[in-house]
Each structure stands twice: as C-alpha cells, then as structure tokens.
Amino acid sequence: MYLNGILNMNKIKDALLTIKKDCDYYANRPEYMILQYHMVQGNKLIRFYSTYIYMSIALYLTLPTIPVVKHLIAPWNHSLPKGFVLPVNYGVDKQQYFYYIMTHTYVGMVVLVRLIVLGHTSFIMFTQHASALLAVISYQLRTMHILDTNGLIDVEDSDLLEKYKNINLPSGQEDKIYRKVLTCIRGHQRAIKYLNFVESLFTKTLLVQMFCLVPCLIILGVKTMLKIGKVGSFVRYVFLTFGQTLHIFCFCRPGQTLKDLGEEVYTAACDVTWYVLPKRSHNLYKFLLVRCLTPTEVTACRVISMSMETFIVILRTAMSYFTVLLSFT
Numbered sequence: 404m405y406l407n408g409i410l411n412m413n414k415i416k417d418a419l420l421t422i423k424k425d426c427d428y429y430a431n432r433p434e435y436m437i438l439q440y441h442m443v444q445g446n447k448l449i450r451f452y453s454t455y456i457y458m459s460i461a462l463y464l465t466l467p468t469i470p471v472v473k474h475l476i477a478p479w480n481h482s483l484p485k486g487f488v489l490p491v492n493y494g495v496d497k498q499q500y501f502y503y504i505m506t507h508t509y510v511g512m513v514v515l516v517r518l519i520v521l522g523h524t525s526f527i528m529f530t531q532h533a534s535a536l537l538a539v540i541s542y543q544l545r546t547m548h549i550l551d552t553n554g555l556i557d558v559e560d561s562d563l564l565e566k567y568k569n570i571n572l573p574s575g576q577e578d579k580i581y582r583k584v585l586t587c588i589r590g591h592q593r594a595i596k597y598l599n600f601v602e603s604l605f606t607k608t609l610l611v612q613m614f615c616l617v618p619c620l621i622i623l624g625v626k627t628m629l630k631i632g633k634v635g636s637f638v639r640y641v642f643l644t645f646g647q648t649l650h651i652f653c654f655c656r657p658g659q660t661l662k663d664l665g666e667e668v669y670t671a672a673c674d675v676t677w678y679v680l681p682k683r684s685h686n687l688y689k690f691l692l693v694r695c696l697t698p699t700e701v702t703a704c705r706v707i708s709m710s711m712e713t714f715i716v717i718l719r720t721a722m723s724y725f726t727v728l729l730s731f732t
Contacts, residue, residue, distance in 0.1 A: 407608040408522055414604050415525065421597055422532050434539045441538060445531030445657075449524045452653050459642040460516045464488060464509055466635050488512065523653055529601045530657035530701060536594035537664040537699060543587045544671035547580070547680070577681040584684045588691050591668070595699070598661070602701050609654065609703035617717055620647045624725040651717055658701045658709025665699030 408415060429435040467488050488508055491497065497504060627640040672695045677688050701709045 407605065408525070411604055414600070418529050418597075418601065418604065421600075422529075425532070425536065429539070434542060437538050437542060438532075438535045441531055441535035445527055445534075448531075448653065448656065449527050452527070452649060453520050453524060455649060456516060456520055456646060459646045460512065462642055463639055464512065466639055467505075469635070523650070526605055527653060527657050529604070530661060533594065533598045533601055533699075534657070534660045534664050536590070536597060537661070537668050540587060540591045540594055541664065541668045541671040543583070543590065544668065544675055547583055547587060547675055581681050581684050584680065584687050588687055591691060591694065595694075598699060598701070606702065606704050609701075609709065610706060612654070613651075613703055613707055613717075616647060616651055617721055620644070620651070620717075620721045621724045621728065623647055624721065625728050628729055648718070652714055655709050655711055655714035658713075659711040662698065662700050662708075662710055665695075668699075669695040 426435075426438060429438055487497070487505065489512075491504055491508060493500070493504055623640060623644040627637065627644050630636040630640050672688075672692050675688065677685065680688065703709065707713055
C-alpha cells in the first residue's frame with residue numbers, strides 16, 4: 404500500500420480534492436447529513452483497525468523486553484538472556500550492542516506499521532466516500548417528486564419517506580422537477596466516475612495483497628498452534644493472526660457496503676414515482692434505470708470482488724489448508 408501511495412501520489416491528491424469538493428458542494432444542502440453519517444461509520448472502522456494494529460505491535464514489541472525489565476528490577480546472578488524481536492544481522496556483536504540494535508529495530512517497525520496503517524485506512528476512507536455518494540443518490544431518487552426536502556433526512560429511519568410516496572406533483576413546477584432529475588443523474592454519473600477512479604487506484608495492490616495475505620494467514624495459524632506451550636509466544640501469534648484476519652476484513656467490508664448501496668440505488672430507482680414526473684423526464688429516467696443495473700463494486704484487477712462473500716471464502720480456504728498443514732506437524 405505504501406509503494407502504491409508513492410506511485411499514485413497525484414491520484415491520491417485528486418481523490419482527496421474530490422472529497423473536499425463534494426463536501427463543499429453539499430455543505431448547505433440536506434444531503435450533507437448523509438455524507439456526515441457515512442464519514443462517521445468509516446471513521447469507526449478506521450479507529451478500530453488502527454487501535455488494534457497499534458495494540459498488537461505494542462504487545463509484540465513489549466514481550467522481548469520483559470526479561471530486561473525483570474533484570475533491572477531484580478538483578479540475576481547469571482548472564483541476562485537477551486532476545487530480539489526479529490532475526491537481525493548488523494555485522495557486529497549483537498549482545499554488546501544490544502540496546503542500540505533493539506532501538507533501531509523498534510523505530511523501524513513502528514514506522515513500517517504506521518505506513519501500513521495509513522495505506523489501508525486511505526482505502527477505507529476513499530471507498531466510504533463512494534458509499535456516501537451512492538447513499539445521496541438513493542435519497543435524491545426517493546425524494547425526486549418532493550420540492551421541499553428539508554427535514555426529511557433521517558439515516559436511522561428508512562420509513563420516514565413512506566408518507567410522501569403518493570404525494571401529488573404541484574402544478575406549474577415541472578421545470579423544478581426536471582432539474583432535480585438532471586441533478587440526480589449527474590450526481591450518479593459523478594459517483595460512478597469517482598468509484599472507477601478509486602478502483603483504478605487500488606486494483607493492482609489489492610490483487611497482490613489478497614494473494615499474499617492468505618498464505619500469511621495460514622502460516623500464522625500453524626505457528627500459533629505450535630506455540631501453545633509457550634504462553635508469551637502463543638499470545639503474540641494469536642494477536643498477529645487475528646490482526647491478519649482483520650486486515651482482510653477491512654478490505655472486504657467497505658466493498659460490501661458499496662455493493663449494498665448500489666443495490667439500494669437500484670431499488671430506489673425502481674420505486675421512483677415516475678408517473679408523476681414531467682413527460683420529458685421519462686427518457687432520462689430510463690437511462691438512469693438501465694445504468695443502475697451495472698453492479699457497483701471494487702475489484703482486484705477484475706479477478707476478486709471485495710465483499711463479505713470473498714472474506715468468507717478466504718477464511719474457509721485458509722482453514723482448509725491450515726487443517727491439512729497441522730496434520731503433518
């Protein structure tokens with residue numbers, strides 16, 4: 404992800420500018436509440452993922468220092484067994500320069516984990532904004548025949564608009580309704596364009612990561628079972644295994660949200676009270692309805708669809724190989 408960010412720095416900048424422009428565009432509109440809601444939902448996932456990763460790396464880095472702390476508190480009569488977080492080779496006496504090597508290793512791992520978290524959370528943020536745009540389009544479709552939509556947004560109450568479903572179109576307001584149809588179609592096109600842009604930004608790195616994460620998950624699972632007798636190592640590998648699973652989940656969950664909201668947009672398009680719309684809007688509505696038939700999803704080079712179905716398949720595959728490998732140990 405970090406390398407992808409370096410290679411696509413200009414694209415990331417464009418994506419961030421697009422998010423800012425959309426927020427500014429909807430700032431004084433009712434739809435801004437929908438954008439805020441999905442921002443909050445995305446931030447919850449980002450915070451949970453970041454917190455767990457930082458806690459895991461803190462535990463991973465702390466365990467090798469336990470003997471050193473014990474020795475400082477109650478000095479031993481024999482030499483202190485000094486271990487490292489990772490196998491290292493600096494070309495010098497590792498025991499003599501133990502603290503220097505440990506400091507360099509710790510700083511390097513913290514920086515590396517920070518870069519990994521930034522790369523993954525950027526994917527969540529960008530896809531969450533695409534979900535927010537689709538949610539806005541769904542709302543606009545459901546309120547296409549309503550001129551005054553202030554106070555109609557309640558992201559927690561999906562039945563709020565039911566009483567407005569059979570409202571009559573005011574006479575002499577055809578031009579306003581027609582403009583609302585055009586605005587909705589342009590917004591849908593903008594959302595699809597942004598989604599395709601985000602997919603092009605992450606599609607290659609997603610494919611590489613998905614092919615690498617599954618073997619890593621299997622190996623970590625086997626190593627976890629082999630460390631059952633050693634409490635410290637066992638706890639460390641349990642956290643790492645769950646972190647790897649969470650890593651895959653954070654790729655698939657935003658993609659599933661996109662698919663669900665894409666289906667919601669199609670449902671909203673089908674529920675539009677088209678018979679009360681101006682006749683000149685009917686052809687535009689047909690084009691919108693046909694475009695909604697195309698699924699909205701993020702894929703890894705058109706090979707793997709990022710969804711919860713993919714997440715479940717990965718877990719099943721990992722468990723199958725894990726069971727096979729464990730039978731040979």
